[in-house]
Amino acid sequence: xxxxxxxxxxxxxxxxxxxxxxxxxxxxxxxxxxxxxxxxxxxxxxxxxxxxxxxxxxxxxxxxxxxxxxxxxxxxxxxxxxxxxxxxxxxxxxxxxxxxxx
Numbered sequence: 001x002x003x004x005x006x007x008x009x010x011x012x013x014x015x016x017x018x019x020x021x022x023x024x025x026x027x028x029x030x031x032x033x034x035x036x037x038x039x040x041x042x043x044x045x046x047x048x049x050x051x052x053x054x055x056x057x058x059x060x061x062x063x064x065x066x067x068x069x070x071x072x073x074x075x076x077x078x079x080x081x082x083x084x085x086x087x088x089x090x091x092x093x094x095x096x097x098x099x100x101x102x
Contacts, residue, residue, distance in 0.1 A: 026060050026066075026067035026068055026069060027066055027067065027068040027069065028068075028069050029068070031071065031076075031078075032078060033076035033078060034077045034078070034079065034088075035048075035095075036089075040099075044095055044098055044099055047098075047099065048076075048098075051102060056072055056074060057071070057072055057074060058071060058072050059071075059072045059073075073101070074098065074102065075097060075098050075101065077089060077094060
């Protein structure tokens with residue numbers, strides 16, 4: 001299978017109401033995730049897009065006294081290899097597992 005890589009770019013910003021420390025700036029970053037370019041991968045990509053639009057993809061955490069954006073509770077494959085232990089492929093159950101979470 002071919003692979004495609006959704007890219008999320010989160011800039012420095014001020015959290016919205018409901019965030020851990022409203023009004024405090026937080027550090028963003030670039031986040032990449034990998035999905036197979038097949039029917040099931042495209043279905044999951046659409047679900048991940050919807051999750052992103054609803055603000056479910058990322059969370060803000062305090063790290064060394066600095067607020068920063070991190071992945072939320074939805075599992076993402078951040079590497080095309082390395083297996084499940086390194087958030088990569090191969091992982092035969094990933095699409096099913098992330099589909100269940102979404």
